[in-house]
Amino acid sequence: MMTAHFEEVLKQSHLHPKPAGLILEYGTSGFRTNAKQLDHIMFRMGLLATLRSKKTKATIGVMVTASHNPEEDNGVKLIDPMGEMVTPAWEGYATQLANSEQEDLLTALKDVTEKEAIDMSQEARIFVGKDTRSSSASLSQSVLDGVKALDGQSKDYGLVTTPQLHYMVCCQNTQGKYGEATMDGYYSKLCTAFHQLTKHASNRTDDQKHLCVDGANGIGALKVQEMESHLKKHLQISIFNDGSKGKLNFQCGADFVKVQQKPPAGLEINPGGRCCSFDGDADRIVYYYIDSQRCFHLLDGDKIATLICTYLKQLINQAGLDLKIAVVQTAYANGSSTRYLEDTMKVTVKCTKTGVKHLHHAALEFDIGVYFEANGHGTVLFSKAAEEMIQKLAEDSSIKDERKKAAILLQSTITVINQTVGDAISDMLLIEAILAIKGMTLQQWDAIYSDLPNRQLKVKVSDRRVIDTTDAERRAVSPAGLQDTIDTLVKKYKQGRSFVRPSGTEDVVRVYAEADTQENADALAHEVSLAVYRLAGGVGDEPKPLH
Numbered sequence: 001m002m003t004a005h006f007e008e009v010l011k012q013s014h015l016h017p018k019p020a021g022l023i024l025e026y027g028t029s030g031f032r033t034n035a036k037q038l039d040h041i042m043f044r045m046g047l048l049a050t051l052r053s054k055k056t057k058a059t060i061g062v063m064v065t066a067s068h069n070p071e072e073d074n075g076v077k078l079i080d081p082m083g084e085m086v087t088p089a090w091e092g093y094a095t096q097l098a099n100s101e102q103e104d105l106l107t108a109l110k111d112v113t114e115k116e117a118i119d120m121s122q123e124a125r126i127f128v129g130k131d132t133r134s135s136s137a138s139l140s141q142s143v144l145d146g147v148k149a150l151d152g153q154s155k156d157y158g159l160v161t162t163p164q165l166h167y168m169v170c171c172q173n174t175q176g177k178y179g180e181a182t183m184d185g186y187y188s189k190l191c192t193a194f195h196q197l198t199k200h201a202s203n204r205t206d207d208q209k210h211l212c213v214d215g216a217n218g219i220g221a222l223k224v225q226e227m228e229s230h231l232k233k234h235l236q237i238s239i240f241n242d243g244s245k246g247k248l249n250f251q252c253g254a255d256f257v258k259v260q261q262k263p264p265a266g267l268e269i270n271p272g273g274r275c276c277s278f279d280g281d282a283d284r285i286v287y288y289y290i291d292s293q294r295c296f297h298l299l300d301g302d303k304i305a306t307l308i309c310t311y312l313k314q315l316i317n318q319a320g321l322d323l324k325i326a327v328v329q330t331a332y333a334n335g336s337s338t339r340y341l342e343d344t345m346k347v348t349v350k351c352t353k354t355g356v357k358h359l360h361h362a363a364l365e366f367d368i369g370v371y372f373e374a375n376g377h378g379t380v381l382f383s384k385a386a387e388e389m390i391q392k393l394a395e396d397s398s399i400k401d402e403r404k405k406a407a408i409l410l411q412s413t414i415t416v417i418n419q420t421v422g423d424a425i426s427d428m429l430l431i432e433a434i435l436a437i438k439g440m441t442l443q444q445w446d447a448i449y450s451d452l453p454n455r456q457l458k459v460k461v462s463d464r465r466v467i468d469t470t471d472a473e474r475r476a477v478s479p480a481g482l483q484d485t486i487d488t489l490v491k492k493y494k495q496g497r498s499f500v501r502p503s504g505t506e507d508v509v510r511v512y513a514e515a516d517t518q519e520n521a522d523a524l525a526h527e528v529s530l531a532v533y534r535l536a537g538g539v540g541d542e543p544k545p546l547h
């Protein structure tokens, strides 16, 4: 089956050679490493996306970004027809293709086409997007080269946020039912819904309309600026870290704010003012404020999930709809959030492994599945049946008042949400709308429950795969003795909880700990880090205490 296509691939692949011996894995968020090592990966992902498109007979997306990671890094992720992540089997093909030495590439490609019985004469269509990293332009060109080498059609969306590209793919494959696959289509869908929602908020003052956004010096800043004309002053955004001078994700952005538990550099923060940070590709968002004592308060993914869940539950009740709402979290969710959701709100909480594909998948099981990682990546999924019930009720002329209003609000809520993936812009509009409708301040939102003090650390080890976990990554089964040590340490601290897992995106082991006080959370995190260092082959200096 050495067709003309494959000859072209062979020719082109020499322009994107693989450094011999380099091994990379398609991890939780695709390939991610220093940009210098990625050219061949991009070309090959262009090839693989084309095969995936032929197989699914649908448009496939390829996004070039390394999200919250440093500017020097880059990465690539494939997007399946409905805007979701590719299936595990294709993640496996991605790894195989990426690691084939130059002379084995055609065999690896042939292997995929045979295993998947791909009809090579089938047309293929690929949407490509990129973030603002300096390496992204040439890397996304390599993706386009890969698509062309297999005779696929491509559409280059250029600079877009990751969730915008997911949206485009979904729009294209639903023949416009999800929205129009253009930037204008995206902004008008979301902003129209936002206006519909905020119409129901009485007497919003200019203060309440004002929001400070930290764009992480990345694509999100550009896109918020682009959206401004659509918002028509219903939301007044001051953008900081817009990329005009600062470095991407450096001392700013959602990951920095969440992990460091402090405001980003480059943002003027006034007591009580609403602030939020996006990450480098705008699929994560966290909120925060400083109080009159200039004390910092973070509203992370768990607080966001709780706010959205409270709002939706109330509307469902008002609308008199019998719909089951659940929240999906990971082990990183603050223990207080889980307790509040289960004990006070009486909603089902499900814990999955880290990585949005796991959360997304679990959320699909419910009528309404709210999923958020503590780091601020998340969205809400409505089942088709739930959407239809809401739609029917909103259009039912026989119902009135409260019920009618709730149904209409629910309908606009569905529209403002990007259901394909976590989306900082869409989440921001949803949160702003909820706060406006409820007439709620960040302080009031923050007071729903109090976070347990917590700490996240990283430990370098020679091979992080020696750590194997179970129970949604909450327990380590190897190396021997590690979990027992963690259990003993946890018992020493009031409200202690800790777990370790190998990162899927960085060459480190992550340690998470929470306890009754910040000192205790820090001490527990440190002690567990030491245990990882000693029992799992730590490299470099031994972890030092935080205080």
Ligand code: NG1
Pocket (backbone or CB within 6 Å): 028, 029, 067, 332, 354, 355, 356, 373, 375, 377, 502, 503, 504, 505, 506, 510
């Ligand atoms: P890893 O590096 O596997 O911990 C991080 C985040 C994930 C997810 C991915 C993808 C934490 C603790 N981990 O994964 O939740 O967002 O990046 O970007 O926040």
Ligand code: ZN
Pocket (backbone or CB within 6 Å): 067, 068, 279, 280, 281, 282, 283, 284
């Ligand atoms: Zn991201």
